[in-house]
Amino acid sequence: MSQTFDKISSITFFIIGILFVTEATQISDSAYGSTVGPKTFPLGLGIVLILLSLRLFYETWKQATKLKIVRNTKTPSKTTSIELKKFLILFICAIAYVFFLEIVGYVITTFIFLLIGFQTMERGKTLSSISISVAFSVGIYYVFSVILGGSLPSFPTF
Numbered sequence: 001m002s003q004t005f006d007k008i009s010s011i012t013f014f015i016i017g018i019l020f021v022t023e024a025t026q027i028s029d030s031a032y033g034s035t036v037g038p039k040t041f042p043l044g045l046g047i048v049l050i051l052l053s054l055r056l057f058y059e060t061w062k063q064a065t066k067l068k069i070v071r072n073t074k075t076p077s078k079t080t081s082i083e084l085k086k087f088l089i090l091f092i093c094a095i096a097y098v099f100f101l102e103i104v105g106y107v108i109t110t111f112i113f114l115l116i117g118f119q120t121m122e123r124g125k126t127l128s129s130i131s132i133s134v135a136f137s138v139g140i141y142y143v144f145s146v147i148l149g150g151s152l153p154s155f156p157t158f
Contacts, residue, residue, distance in 0.1 A: 007061075017047070017053060023042070024042035025043065090117055104156050105156050107155065111134060114132070114133035
């Protein structure tokens with residue numbers, strides 16, 4: 001992607017991560033005295049999002065500085081139509097993921113979202129995309145629902 005897009009997206013994700021953390025701290029603790037409460041997962045996601053956005057901003061800044069020193073030219077800031085198409089596909093899939101999560105269930109929705117995401121980013125390797133998507137969606141559902149005792153939308157009942 002372009003460095004301008006990377007900088008803007010890192011700042012956007014940083015703000016979203018801050019919002020996740022602040023809203024997660026306002027969720028009440030578990031009433032049962034469990035260490036894993038309802039705010040643990042959103043708080044962890046917010047912290048990870050903040051750290052990854054800071055890393056993206058640093059790497060983009062470092063790459064821009066390196067290119068300016070080595071080539072003594074401006075850094076490219078044009079995004080290609082293919083990159084824009086991939087971004088729009090992933091953005092629409094993320095919106096559809098949120099919409100269908102409760103209706104279809106976590107495992108199926110996450111599997112489809114990951115499969116489309118993997119195939120959008122890199123065509124081919126269909127078998128590995130399917131196996132990773134299945135392993136991730138079933139594994140996270142098992143860990144969060146069975147081991148940690150949380151609740152995720154299960155399979156559809158229709």
